[in-house]
Amino acid sequence: MFAVVFFVMAYFNLKLTLMLIPMFPVLALFGWVFVKVTSPMFVKVRKIAAEIPGFLTEQLNGIGVLQAFSREADASAKMEALNQKRFKADISVELYTVVFFLSIVFLHPAATAAVFHYGGRMVLDGKMTVGVILLFVMYLGNLFDPIFRFSEHLSIIQRSFSAGHRIAKILELRPALTEPAQPHYLSSVRESIDFRNVWMRYKEESGWVLKDVSFTLPRGKSLAILGETGGGKTTVTSLLFRFYDFQKGHIEIDGTDIRKLSLGSLRAAIGLVQQDIYLFPGTVMENLKLMDASIPDSRVHDAIRLMGIEAFFKKHPLDKVVKEKGANLSIGEKQVISLARAMVLDQEVLVLDEATSNMDPHTERLITTAIKNLLKHKTVIIIAHRLSTVRNADRVMMISGGEVKELGTHDELLAKDGLYAKYNRLQSGEGE
Numbered sequence: 164m165f166a167v168v169f170f171v172m173a174y175f176n177l178k179l180t181l182m183l184i185p186m187f188p189v190l191a192l193f194g195w196v197f198v199k200v201t202s203p204m205f206v207k208v209r210k211i212a213a214e215i216p217g218f219l220t221e222q223l224n225g226i227g228v229l230q231a232f233s234r235e236a237d238a239s240a241k242m243e244a245l246n247q248k249r250f251k252a253d254i255s256v257e258l259y260t261v262v263f264f265l266s267i268v269f270l271h272p273a274a275t276a277a278v279f280h281y282g283g284r285m286v287l288d289g290k291m292t293v294g295v296i297l298l299f300v301m302y303l304g305n306l307f308d309p310i311f312r313f314s315e316h317l318s319i320i321q322r323s324f325s326a327g328h329r330i331a332k333i334l335e336l337r338p339a340l341t342e343p344a345q346p347h348y349l350s351s352v353r354e355s356i357d358f359r360n361v362w363m364r365y366k367e368e369s370g371w372v373l374k375d376v377s378f379t380l381p382r383g384k385s386l387a388i389l390g391e392t393g394g395g396k397t398t399v400t401s402l403l404f405r406f407y408d409f410q411k412g413h414i415e416i417d418g419t420d421i422r423k424l425s426l427g428s429l430r431a432a433i434g435l436v437q438q439d440i441y442l443f444p445g446t447v448m449e450n451l452k453l454m455d456a457s458i459p460d461s462r463v464h465d466a467i468r469l470m471g472i473e474a475f476f477k478k479h480p481l482d483k484v485v486k487e488k489g490a491n492l493s494i495g496e497k498q499v500i501s502l503a504r505a506m507v508l509d510q511e512v513l514v515l516d517e518a519t520s521n522m523d524p525h526t527e528r529l530i531t532t533a534i535k536n537l538l539k540h541k542t543v544i545i546i547a548h549r550l551s552t553v554r555n556a557d558r559v560m561m562i563s564g565g566e567v568k569e570l571g572t573h574d575e576l577l578a579k580d581g582l583y584a585k586y587n588r589l590q591s592g593e594g595e
């Protein structure tokens with residue numbers, strides 16, 4: 164269309180058509196400047212636009228803390244500041260868009276005036292008819308029509324590019340841990356989990372978080388890990404799931420290096436019960452099955468019986484509806500449900516991060532019973548905080564400053580009269 168219009172104009176008057184040619188580099192220059200100047204601005208707008216829902220999500224998740232510390236006004240002020248930032252970024256990019264569009268709009272009457280000016284002279288000199296001027300004016304309208312539409316869409320294209328730029332950045336991210344080229348598949352742990360002289364640091368420049376950690380956990384046995392805050396307990400369990408890789412030593416399951424195992428099969432074989440319990444909106448039963456409808460109800464009933472916590476589920480029947488994030492349950496109740504869930508799911512090996520929170524004696528007894536029975540039926544690594552749990556574990560590992568200080572049964576370590584014995588005295592209230 165563009166070319167045809169141009170061709171017809173040139174056919175009627177080549178000189179006048181050539182006079183209009185400089186208009187195009189000017190148009191291209193406007194477009195180039197607009198794209199150059201506004202590209203980073205559009206990216207900035209996108210970034211700020213993403214900050215707002217991120218901030219809102221954080222504040223809504225922590226609304227309880229904000230209310231408890233009367234920080235609602237602070238949160239509102241921060242939200243207001245973010246909105247202002249977004250507004251300013253938006254306004255400046257819109258201003259550039261309007262200036263660009265107006266400059267294109269202005270070019271049309273300027274070109275029409277040029278046609279009248281030079282064309283008029285040609286008519287007066289008898290080199291052209293008035294009809295050709297009218298044809299030029301009409302055709303200029305046709306020429307500018309697609310230019311207007313393109314410039315209107317240019318800012319939309321710019322916006323899409325900035326969004327695409329951000330998406331591409333996310334797509335470019337590669338997981339730090341990758342699947343081995345020819346992975347072995349782990350269906351179950353038949354013999355043991357072995358840590359042999361494992362050294363680990365989170366960053367090259369930081370110090371060792373685990374130093375020469377070694378232990379063996381035979382199938383069906385349990386190991387309680389104890390130690391000071393920041394001692395490295397969670398790190399030991401994170402390595403087993405390969406959430407991070409270690410630098411020296413070996414971690415093996417049934418003699419196979421876990422780095423040779425398929426990540427999916429490794430993580431499917433080992434269950435994790437975290438302190439931070441997540442329950443889904445749905446019934447207690449659905450939560451116990453972790454939304455897997457193929458699990459028969461009988462397995463849930465068996466698990467509850469094996470754990471000796473039938474009384475709890477009389478009070479909280481299996482068809483009770485759990486609200487979002489388990490909002491209608493106490494922390495202790497959520498813990499019981501998550502322990503029962505660990506029993507229902509078909510994972511023979513479990514990693515438990517026991518909660519430190521103080522509980523009433525009734526819940527304490529309930530959870531002790533649940534954990535005790537879980538330890539009997541599964542292979543468990545438990546980061547333990549309570550003596551009752553530690554006593555029920557087959558072996559205890561005291562870890563401090565990333566080093567295994569003591570490893571043995573409850574009785575062996577008590578007899579040693581070292582760190583564990585001291586910890587025991589402190590917890591049982593005998594003091595130092």
Ligand SMILES: Nc1ncnc2c1ncn2[C@@H]1O[C@H](COP(=O)(O)OP(=O)(O)OP(=O)(O)O)[C@@H](O)[C@H]1O
Pocket residue numbers: 365366372390391392393394395396397398399
């Ligand atoms: N993702 C991480 N990046 C960098 N350092 C980390 C990371 N996670 C833990 N650390 C550091 O590693 C050390 C051991 O942390 P870890 O979480 O294993 O301790 P922990 O024994 O589980 O403590 P707690 O009893 O408080 O849960 C700490 O000094 C901690 O600051």
Ligand SMILES: [Mg+2]
Pocket residue numbers: 396397398
């Ligand atoms: Mg921890």
